[in-house]
Amino acid sequence: QPQTVTVTVVQTAPPVKETIVITPTPAPAAEVVYPRNETLYTSGKQWGPPTSWNPLQTGAYAMGVIGLCYETLFLFDPLKGEYIPWLAESGKFVSDLVYEVKLRDGIQWQDGKPLTAADVVYTFELGKLPGVYYAGLWNWMEKVEAVDDLTVRFTFKEVRYQSWYNLLYSVAIVPKHVWEGRSDEENVNGPNLPPMGSGAYMYETHSEERMVWKRNDNWWATKLLGRSVAPKYIVDLVNPSNNVALGRFLKGEVDLSNNFLPGIATLVEGGYPVKTWYDDAPYMLSANTAFLFMNTTKKPMDDPDFRKAMAYAVNVDEIVTKVYGNIVQKADPTGLLPTWAQYVDKAVVDELGFSYNPDQAKRILDQAGYKDVDGDGFREAPDGSKIELKIMVPFGWTDWMESIRVVASSAQAVGINLQPDFPDFGGYWDQLTGGTFDMAINNFGSQMSDTPYTFYSWLFRSPIEASMPNGNFGRYDNPEVFALVDELDKTPKEKMAAVISKIQRIQLTDMPAVPLWYNGLWAQWQDAYWTGWPSAAEGASKYLPCTWNGYWNMTAILMLTELKPAQQ
Amino acid sequence: MEREVLQEVEELKQLPRPIRSEFVYFAWRNTKLRIGVSILLLFVIFAIVGPFFAKYDPHAYIGPMGAPPSREYWMGTTTFGQDVFSQFAHGTRSTLIVGVLGGCLGTMIGILIGLFSGYRGGLVDEFLNMITNIVLIIPTLAVLIIIATYLEVRGILTQSVFIGCTAWPWAARAIRAQTFSLRVREFVDLARMSGRNSLNIILTEIAPNMMSYLLLVFILQFGGAVLNAATLDFIGLGPTRGVSLGLIMNNAVLWAALQLGQWWWLLPPGAAIAAIVGALYITNVGLDEVFNPKLREM
Amino acid sequence: MLSLEHVTKIYRLGAFGLQKLIAVRDVTFEIGEREIVSLIGESGSGKSTIGKLILRLIPLTSGRICFEGTDVSTLNGRSLKEYYRKVQGVFQDPFASFNPIFKADRIFRMIREEFYPGMNAREWSEKVEGALRAVGLNPPDVLNKFPHQLSGGQLQRFLVARALLLDIRLLIADEIISMLDASTRVDVLNLLADLKARGLSILFITHDLSLGYYISDRAVILYRGRIAEMGPTDRVYNYPLHPYTEMLMEAVPRLDRKWDEEIRVEREGELASMAVTGCVYASRCPKAIDICKEQEPELKEAEAGHFVACWA
Amino acid sequence: MLQVENLTVYYKTIRGYVQALEQATFKIADGEIMGLAGESGCGKTTLGHSLIYLRPPMNYIGGRVVLDGQELPIWDMEKMREFRYRHVSLIPQYAMNALNPTRKIGRMIAELLESRGVNYNDVLPELKRRLDLVQLTHDVLKMYPIELSGGMKQRTVMVVSTLLNPSLLIADEITSALDVSTQKAVCEMLVEFRDRGFVKSTIIITHDISILYQIADSILVMYAGQLSEKAPSEIIFRDARHPYTRLLIGSLPKVGVRYREERLRGIPGSPPQLLNPPPGCRFRERCPVAFDRCVEVPPFLEISPGHFVACWRAY
Amino acid sequence: MVRYLGRKIFIYLLTFFVAVTIDWLIPRFMPGDPIGMLLSRIGSRPEAFKYLYTYYVQAFQLDVPLWQQYVNFWKGLFQGDLGVSIWMYPQPVMTIIRRAIPYDIFLLLPAILLSWFAGNHVGALAARIRWLDNTILPLGYLLTATPYMWLALVLVWFLGNQTNLFPIAGAYSPQYRPHLSLTFILDVLHHWFLPFLSLFLVMFGGWAIGMRNMIIYELESDYSRYLEALGTPQYLIRRYAFRNAMLPQITGLALQLGGIVAGAVATEVVFAYPGIGYIILNAVQNKDYFLVQGCFLFIILGVLIANFLIDLVYVLVDPRTRLGMTGE
Numbered sequence A: 001q002p003q004t005v006t007v008t009v010v011q012t013a014p015p016v017k018e019t020i021v022i023t024p025t026p027a028p029a030a031e032v033v034y035p036r037n038e039t040l041y042t043s044g045k046q047w048g049p050p051t052s053w054n055p056l057q058t059g060a061y062a063m064g065v066i067g068l069c070y071e072t073l074f075l076f077d078p079l080k081g082e083y084i085p086w087l088a089e090s091g092k093f094v095s096d097l098v099y100e101v102k103l104r105d106g107i108q109w110q111d112g113k114p115l116t117a118a119d120v121v122y123t124f125e126l127g128k129l130p131g132v133y134y135a136g137l138w139n140w141m142e143k144v145e146a147v148d149d150l151t152v153r154f155t156f157k158e159v160r161y162q163s164w165y166n167l168l169y170s171v172a173i174v175p176k177h178v179w180e181g182r183s184d185e186e187n188v189n190g191p192n193l194p195p196m197g198s199g200a201y202m203y204e205t206h207s208e209e210r211m212v213w214k215r216n217d218n219w220w221a222t223k224l225l226g227r228s229v230a231p232k233y234i235v236d237l238v239n240p241s242n243n244v245a246l247g248r249f250l251k252g253e254v255d256l257s258n259n260f261l262p263g264i265a266t267l268v269e270g271g272y273p274v275k276t277w278y279d280d281a282p283y284m285l286s287a288n289t290a291f292l293f294m295n296t297t298k299k300p301m302d303d304p305d306f307r308k309a310m311a312y313a314v315n316v317d318e319i320v321t322k323v324y325g326n327i328v329q330k331a332d333p334t335g336l337l338p339t340w341a342q343y344v345d346k347a348v349v350d351e352l353g354f355s356y357n358p359d360q361a362k363r364i365l366d367q368a369g370y371k372d373v374d375g376d377g378f379r380e381a382p383d384g385s386k387i388e389l390k391i392m393v394p395f396g397w398t399d400w401m402e403s404i405r406v407v408a409s410s411a412q413a414v415g416i417n418l419q420p421d422f423p424d425f426g427g428y429w430d431q432l433t434g435g436t437f438d439m440a441i442n443n444f445g446s447q448m449s450d451t452p453y454t455f456y457s458w459l460f461r462s463p464i465e466a467s468m469p470n471g472n473f474g475r476y477d478n479p480e481v482f483a484l485v486d487e488l489d490k491t492p493k494e495k496m497a498a499v500i501s502k503i504q505r506i507q508l509t510d511m512p513a514v515p516l517w518y519n520g521l522w523a524q525w526q527d528a529y530w531t532g533w534p535s536a537a538e539g540a541s542k543y544l545p546c547t548w549n550g551y552w553n554m555t556a557i558l559m560l561t562e563l564k565p566a567q568q
Numbered sequence B: 001m002e003r004e005v006l007q008e009v010e011e012l013k014q015l016p017r018p019i020r021s022e023f024v025y026f027a028w029r030n031t032k033l034r035i036g037v038s039i040l041l042l043f044v045i046f047a048i049v050g051p052f053f054a055k056y057d058p059h060a061y062i063g064p065m066g067a068p069p070s071r072e073y074w075m076g077t078t079t080f081g082q083d084v085f086s087q088f089a090h091g092t093r094s095t096l097i098v099g100v101l102g103g104c105l106g107t108m109i110g111i112l113i114g115l116f117s118g119y120r121g122g123l124v125d126e127f128l129n130m131i132t133n134i135v136l137i138i139p140t141l142a143v144l145i146i147i148a149t150y151l152e153v154r155g156i157l158t159q160s161v162f163i164g165c166t167a168w169p170w171a172a173r174a175i176r177a178q179t180f181s182l183r184v185r186e187f188v189d190l191a192r193m194s195g196r197n198s199l200n201i202i203l204t205e206i207a208p209n210m211m212s213y214l215l216l217v218f219i220l221q222f223g224g225a226v227l228n229a230a231t232l233d234f235i236g237l238g239p240t241r242g243v244s245l246g247l248i249m250n251n252a253v254l255w256a257a258l259q260l261g262q263w264w265w266l267l268p269p270g271a272a273i274a275a276i277v278g279a280l281y282i283t284n285v286g287l288d289e290v291f292n293p294k295l296r297e298m
Numbered sequence C: 001m002l003s004l005e006h007v008t009k010i011y012r013l014g015a016f017g018l019q020k021l022i023a024v025r026d027v028t029f030e031i032g033e034r035e036i037v038s039l040i041g042e043s044g045s046g047k048s049t050i051g052k053l054i055l056r057l058i059p060l061t062s063g064r065i066c067f068e069g070t071d072v073s074t075l076n077g078r079s080l081k082e083y084y085r086k087v088q089g090v091f092q093d094p095f096a097s098f099n100p101i102f103k104a105d106r107i108f109r110m111i112r113e114e115f116y117p118g119m120n121a122r123e124w125s126e127k128v129e130g131a132l133r134a135v136g137l138n139p140p141d142v143l144n145k146f147p148h149q150l151s152g153g154q155l156q157r158f159l160v161a162r163a164l165l166l167d168i169r170l171l172i173a174d175e176i177i178s179m180l181d182a183s184t185r186v187d188v189l190n191l192l193a194d195l196k197a198r199g200l201s202i203l204f205i206t207h208d209l210s211l212g213y214y215i216s217d218r219a220v221i222l223y224r225g226r227i228a229e230m231g232p233t234d235r236v237y238n239y240p241l242h243p244y245t246e247m248l249m250e251a252v253p254r255l256d257r258k259w260d261e262e263i264r265v266e267r268e269g270e271l272a273s274m275a276v277t278g279c280v281y282a283s284r285c286p287k288a289i290d291i292c293k294e295q296e297p298e299l300k301e302a303e304a305g306h307f308v309a310c311w312a
Numbered sequence D: 001m002l003q004v005e006n007l008t009v010y011y012k013t014i015r016g017y018v019q020a021l022e023q024a025t026f027k028i029a030d031g032e033i034m035g036l037a038g039e040s041g042c043g044k045t046t047l048g049h050s051l052i053y054l055r056p057p058m059n060y061i062g063g064r065v066v067l068d069g070q071e072l073p074i075w076d077m078e079k080m081r082e083f084r085y086r087h088v089s090l091i092p093q094y095a096m097n098a099l100n101p102t103r104k105i106g107r108m109i110a111e112l113l114e115s116r117g118v119n120y121n122d123v124l125p126e127l128k129r130r131l132d133l134v135q136l137t138h139d140v141l142k143m144y145p146i147e148l149s150g151g152m153k154q155r156t157v158m159v160v161s162t163l164l165n166p167s168l169l170i171a172d173e174i175t176s177a178l179d180v181s182t183q184k185a186v187c188e189m190l191v192e193f194r195d196r197g198f199v200k201s202t203i204i205i206t207h208d209i210s211i212l213y214q215i216a217d218s219i220l221v222m223y224a225g226q227l228s229e230k231a232p233s234e235i236i237f238r239d240a241r242h243p244y245t246r247l248l249i250g251s252l253p254k255v256g257v258r259y260r261e262e263r264l265r266g267i268p269g270s271p272p273q274l275l276n277p278p279p280g281c282r283f284r285e286r287c288p289v290a291f292d293r294c295v296e297v298p299p300f301l302e303i304s305p306g307h308f309v310a311c312w313r314a315y
Numbered sequence E: 001m002v003r004y005l006g007r008k009i010f011i012y013l014l015t016f017f018v019a020v021t022i023d024w025l026i027p028r029f030m031p032g033d034p035i036g037m038l039l040s041r042i043g044s045r046p047e048a049f050k051y052l053y054t055y056y057v058q059a060f061q062l063d064v065p066l067w068q069q070y071v072n073f074w075k076g077l078f079q080g081d082l083g084v085s086i087w088m089y090p091q092p093v094m095t096i097i098r099r100a101i102p103y104d105i106f107l108l109l110p111a112i113l114l115s116w117f118a119g120n121h122v123g124a125l126a127a128r129i130r131w132l133d134n135t136i137l138p139l140g141y142l143l144t145a146t147p148y149m150w151l152a153l154v155l156v157w158f159l160g161n162q163t164n165l166f167p168i169a170g171a172y173s174p175q176y177r178p179h180l181s182l183t184f185i186l187d188v189l190h191h192w193f194l195p196f197l198s199l200f201l202v203m204f205g206g207w208a209i210g211m212r213n214m215i216i217y218e219l220e221s222d223y224s225r226y227l228e229a230l231g232t233p234q235y236l237i238r239r240y241a242f243r244n245a246m247l248p249q250i251t252g253l254a255l256q257l258g259g260i261v262a263g264a265v266a267t268e269v270v271f272a273y274p275g276i277g278y279i280i281l282n283a284v285q286n287k288d289y290f291l292v293q294g295c296f297l298f299i300i301l302g303v304l305i306a307n308f309l310i311d312l313v314y315v316l317v318d319p320r321t322r323l324g325m326t327g328e
């Protein structure tokens, strides 16, 4: 058992108690090994040592905390667009403002206590604490109450369908009996070690280099759903660098790698025992959209014509084929991921959509008055002032670095003086959120999810503030589109298309940011120890092979239940 | 690495008074010097003319992707289809520039601090000595990492500057010791009795006497700068624009050149750096032998 | 003309100067017009230090050095330059006095740049040649050469010639002949004598007693930074009052008399510390009495112009 | 008994041979202290070193050295090793730095002796006796060289160098760095070593001729690589035959002589380059009595017992 | 001796103070907002962003004036508290460093000592054996001149990936949990070997070259000549020369040992070896003031202590230094 020591770290107000965890020093007795054929080795999620196991700290928690350990009421299958009841047996709006969830009977926490409605109520009420990621919920929710042991009733002031369904499959239910004894402070900001949830895996150990999970042999799903997980252990390795990740993968030390591995296409084609979702280009599923953000508060990016010209100018195909070696796909003009293809308004795209066309770009620029007056090969602004722009990505993000070289030379080809720039991540982030950049690539909020609302609320984040860490980096200020996005949130799924169509029209007319390509759901695996991997192939399961945060509850946990030990 | 060699220079107790013809004679007879200088010259010439032979923009995607060396692409192409030879030619040039600039700067700061602290002695010396010690204590590479992150845009010039700014303490120490022994020489007193001021004396009496020594120090600083630059490039803190041998290697590693079998991308730049720096070190030893009659072989 | 009054020099050694070394202590003597004073003492007795103090090459710790009535430590900038116009020095090692990588006549150029910036080239070269001839050199033979192409004697004369370019009144000659060959030595010595005849005063620093005798009017015997004895040369040499001087006189290898086998020279004190109370010579002195160990003897005038610091 | 015949040693340099020692022929009797004098660069050190330690850039050109009837293989560094220390020993010019700075002196001596096959403990009583003789405490054996003063180091080296009772001792400029008082002490010790039979013959190299007058039995004067004159010291001072010797002696200042009373005279001119020196007597250029015969090298002839001169005018 | 020590200690303390102050200043002048980066990594949702931002700024005491931060820093330092890491929030810096240092020692100590030992001996041999001089020395130069990372990568590729002889990253196989058993120890050694080898190779050349040159100087020195003139056999002269040539090498060794704490950034990055070097790089990239500061502090301490020890050791092994000490 790990030893938990509470130490007062900070003396001045506000006094904060931090739980500092001393890693359990294993008794140097028996040899503890995670046998290769009983263990699933993964990598690709963790870029630093695991430090948090708190499901409230989205993004910071160690690999698998939500999914393997803590579970959600529903899962969401993005490929089918379906919610899969998980802890919940069912859930539905019983009236306009009341949603009722029925829990499965017989779910147990890993410590043997039953999981009941009280836990669910407790979890959602945690959202009243500032700092919890679903704190916004309580702006439009009235109350949550346990009707009986297995029924939870949510009463809203106003229903925000998109946000609500999103939370249904992303809020992990935590055990009230463990959490209520701790301070709010600790619950929100503590590392929560060891985590104790209801999921298929229990905390085993962790170190600087890895996170180890151990199978929960009493997992409820085995009894209730007949699903079980085969790997006795899951060891997730911390990535020191892509180079090491590839080296390890090639040595067969990793079963499932969610790293971006350059040249993976070469390896797949070259007959290495490496598998990917598709065995041909683009090899990977698409996970998010890389946007070219332009700072609309600066000249000439404040000019929609200029922005549109940029959209036509960028040679995305070169990025896709040369930089990525075809492991990514060109983005749709709307930027919506393939899983959201149904929401793309074809008519609008046919009318306003763009594609690589330097001549068109030049034409637009010429018409808008951007001409090379002084003959240095670069265009000047209509008022005659020089244009010298920079496009940035963080240093070391190699694929993006190569990509903006292409973007820059594309821009130069149509006469725009655009130079690539590679500040380190800190500088990049400061400029991006502070609105001092010219152009930049970013994809942070465009992740795959159950609703394009998350995508649009990131792309058109409002209001415009001094610091914009959560999207709309270009500070595109258009109340009309902001209102539409808000409306989208309140719109039920079946009525969304109309609202989205309006948004897309504005988007393609004003072109605040240019969608370039879809980053892949980097995933490559090998069969040496585990088989039963999902893939696009006939007969294979279609769950996401991904260990990243937020993907376990997008069916990756189901992928795990399909794995079988390889015949040795 | 560089330090050990410097240390040995520090051992050089007394500088001979080279008679020019003698210097040339021994320089020419010294195999180490001949080998070192030839290799260096080769690279310098290549750095000067190489880029004119490079047909392509080093960053442009012009060829097949990941092709091995061929008649068209002398050193093969990168994963993206860039011509490795073009990169190599331009990279050699900027690597040498960084080496020379960084080496010059390091030597220069070292000379200034070393001369002043050695000539002035007393509190000035104590103070400068402490600064030198502090700069020595703080781990160079770590500081370079920090400085590198300070700068949003890094060019080979800025890189040279901050390499030079952290590499000087050894030079300063060595030069200080030399100055100490020179400043009590009687010709310095004579100059003072002629009414010369301190700066004048340092520059016209003391410094010229250390020329051979300074040359040795510079060569070591040069080599050190090339290696430091390569390491910085390698950890991803190299110039954000342009190309250097270190950056080629960095890219090759990031794009897994070796694992994908593209040895022509990673091996040549590393070998070239080893050759350049090795040649510098060998030249240094050769020169040392030439300057110091004790080490000459008759 | 030049007077030293209670001159003390303490070197500070080590980091932050926490250690002290008393190189010269409470030294008082004068050099008159047209006088050659020899400063005699064993190695490390502070002879060169005194020379350098006079030449303002190192700062004084305490006491006063006056040249023609002005305290030299007050000089700076212009006035210091004026001082150097009148007072110059020549040092022991002729080779070390020249910057080996430049031609030897550079020392003349330096004088011209600093002291005669206005003088035209011809006038200057005449002046230089005049000075070279005055020291017995043939200008075409020695000009335009590197130091290593000249002999020690030539170089030493070069240095004297350099001093002559200025209108010097006082020359500090610090062991200027100890590195020279016996035959060349004499020439340089004679040169000094000639200079005196031209009206110069000379402080002749040496450890060689016979040379001191040959050239000087007055002798100052230094022992460990203190004056042991001083007075007219023949008095000091022929009737030494201080046991140390006596011992020295005995130890000088003479050509007219073999060493007296009976009088055994006391070995030097083995690493005796500088900081002793009483007479510094007491530990070696055969005639030491109790008081010598306790109190430092003052310099007393034993006979006219002949001073000695000894209790005996 | 040392016999040197036609010993010629050159330095090899890039510009040719420096003819530093030309046809040296002389003898030193047992018990004789011979002073070797001459101006700087005339080849004194070269002669001294070639008897014990002839190594590049010194080049053996010709001649024989016979010590106690045995020829020394001076041209062979390795073969010479056996003779060094036991038969020929050296107190070097650099005696101040001759001791390994990082070894205690006693330990160094022990290792030195063991390496020559001599048992340190056997020699220790004698060593201590000799330390007493030079008035050093036995504690020096437990000290590092840095802890000793210059004179002490000098004396220590003297003891070390003579410990095996060599028949020839070469003392190279051992007094030039010392004060008059120490100088005298050291010189007296050399004499004493001879008197006690620690060494048989001694060569004292110095440019301070007045010291030689004090202790040397005979003096050999060299000029520019050639021997000029060898004679008992009294004769050198009172009745020298070579003009160089006479001029040299004449230029020495003496206590009791002042410039006003007796003006000394130097020797005009400067010695010839030893790289390609002119043929014949090398002093010819500066010699006041030179004549046409002097273009031939004068032989080093014995003109009276123990008095050798190389000058056409002297025969 | 006591005064000498006292003075040294004073100077060291002063240097320590100044160096630590600089150490404190450096990260604070790094551009970029550490909390912003922390949050961007945490990927907090917009709803919680503002709250967390102010929360963390307060938690790290970045809201108090600079001078106050400085004072707090020293106060913490005396209590052995270096603050909490931002990168590995909420672990205390001390814990992180303490965990990493054993790896550095384990990797660098043998590499430094062995390369020093081997380098010195081979260098000494090269000083007298011609063919060695003509083979090992050029090799040594080449090794010291090789960009370290490149050498390491080629080793990894060849011995790790191509021939599969050695693991390529980490301190031990992920299969194991650290424990005391032969298999585990062997596994650890197996992982240790490549980084060790790469360090050894590069350092070895430097030592060998230094030693060779120093020996040659020593063999030319007066005491060697004197011994030779007394017919001492070569072996003794060489032994003395070796011993004396060793002294400067000891300084070098001490400095390297002092630098152990600094780790070998390059090695640890290439081999993903979890030492301080690896942490420094990450700490800098993540703007982790406290961690950078803590690492530097240890490095400064390491170097200073090593220097100090050397000063002491030197007094014992080299009598020449004793002179300067007593001031005679």
Ligand SMILES: Nc1ncnc2c1ncn2[C@@H]1O[C@H](COP(=O)(O)OP(=O)(O)OP(=O)(O)O)[C@@H](O)[C@H]1O
Binding pocket: C011, C012, C013, C021, C022, C023, C041, C042, C043, C044, C045, C046, C047, C048, C049, C050, C207
């Ligand atoms: N720059 C210096 N720093 C410290 N100590 C010094 C310095 N110069 C001289 N000393 C010391 O001062 C003392 C007197 O030195 P000085 O050079 O005056 O002696 P000296 O009589 O000229 O000796 P010598 O005959 O050897 O030239 C000596 O002990 C010397 O070590």
Ligand SMILES: Nc1ncnc2c1ncn2[C@@H]1O[C@H](COP(=O)(O)OP(=O)(O)OP(=O)(O)O)[C@@H](O)[C@H]1O
Binding pocket: D011, D012, D013, D018, D020, D038, D039, D040, D041, D042, D043, D044, D045, D046, D047, D057, D207, D274
């Ligand atoms: N290593 C050398 N290479 C070339 N020439 C040398 C070398 N050593 C000495 N010489 C020359 O050989 C000649 C004799 O030198 P040596 O050292 O024997 O003179 P010396 O009489 O001992 O002089 P000193 O009194 O200065 O010691 C000199 O002309 C000198 O220039």
Ligand SMILES: [Mg+2]
Binding pocket: A372, A373, A374, A375, A376, A377, A378, A379, A380
């Ligand atoms: Mg233009």
Ligand SMILES: [Mg+2]
Binding pocket: C047, C048, C049, C175
């Ligand atoms: Mg002196």
